[in-house]
Amino acid sequence: MRDSWFSASHGIMLLLLLGFAIAHSGLAALRGWGESKIGARLYRVFFALVSIPSATVLIIYFFNHHYDGLILWQVQGIPSIKAVVWSLSAISFFFLYPATFNLLEIAAIQKPEIHLYETGIIRITRHPQMVGQVIWCIAHTLWIGSTFTLLTSLGLIAHHVFAVWHGDRRWYQRYGDEFLKVKERTSVIPFRAILEGRQTLQWQEFLCPAYLGVTAFIALLWWGHPWLIAVTARVPW
Known part of the structure; x- marks a missing residue:
C-alpha cells in the first residue's frame, strides 16, 4: 500500500539493513581471527561472498x-532539481569508491591488508x-520523498556512522600510536582538518x-540507470 505509513516493506527493509550491518561489520570485526584460521585471501573471498549478495538484495x-x-x-x-540530485549522486561516488584503491587486494589476488594512509x-x-x-x-531522499526512502536512508547513515567508530577502533588495534598521529592530521567531517591547518590538500x-x-x-550508471530500474522490477519482491 503506497498510501499508508509503515507498510510491510518498511519493516522488511529494516530487517535487511540490520542483517547487512551485522554481516558486514561483524565480519570486519572478526577479520583478525578469521585470517588467522583460513588466511587473508580466503577470508576476503568469504567476506565478499557474504557482503556482495547482501548488498545486492538491499539494492534490488x-x-x-x-x-x-x-x-x-x-x-x-x-526546475534544475534533477541536475542537483544527479550532481550530488556523482559526488557521493567519488567518496564511496576510491576509499580502497588496491583492486588486486579487493579481489584477493594480492594479500589483503589494513592500510593506514x-x-x-x-x-x-x-x-x-x-x-x-x-x-x-x-x-x-530529496528526489523521492517517501517514508520508505527516508527510513532506508536513516538506516544506511546509522550503519556508516557506527562504521566510523568501528573503523577507527580497528585501525588503532592494528597501528596503535601511528594511527593516533594520522587521526590528529585528519578529520571525519569533510575539509575540517584542512580548514584547521592540520592537513593540506594535494x-x-x-x-x-x-x-x-x-x-x-558514474557515466555508465547515468546511461544505464533506466535499464537497471527495469531489470530489478522483474524481481518479484
Whole structure:
C-alpha cells in the first residue's frame, strides 16, 4: 500500500539493513581471527561472498519499493532539481569508491591488508565511505520523498556512522600510536582538518586511475540507470 505509513516493506527493509550491518561489520570485526584460521585471501573471498549478495538484495529491494509509504514532499517538478540530485549522486561516488584503491587486494589476488594512509580523499575526510553514503542518501531522499526512502536512508547513515567508530577502533588495534598521529592530521567531517591547518590538500593526488575509474562508472550508471530500474522490477519482491 503506497498510501499508508509503515507498510510491510518498511519493516522488511529494516530487517535487511540490520542483517547487512551485522554481516558486514561483524565480519570486519572478526577479520583478525578469521585470517588467522583460513588466511587473508580466503577470508576476503568469504567476506565478499557474504557482503556482495547482501548488498545486492538491499539494492534490488530498494529499487522496487522506494515509493512505498507516504510521500512527504514532491520536488521533482522544480526546475534544475534533477541536475542537483544527479550532481550530488556523482559526488557521493567519488567518496564511496576510491576509499580502497588496491583492486588486486579487493579481489584477493594480492594479500589483503589494513592500510593506514592520508592521501587523496583521506585528506578531505578520514571516512569517505560514510560521507559518500550521507550525500547519496540526501540526494535520493530529496528526489523521492517517501517514508520508505527516508527510513532506508536513516538506516544506511546509522550503519556508516557506527562504521566510523568501528573503523577507527580497528585501525588503532592494528597501528596503535601511528594511527593516533594520522587521526590528529585528519578529520571525519569533510575539509575540517584542512580548514584547521592540520592537513593540506594535494590536487595532484587525485590524478590517478582510481578516480578515472569512478568517473567512468558514474557515466555508465547515468546511461544505464533506466535499464537497471527495469531489470530489478522483474524481481518479484
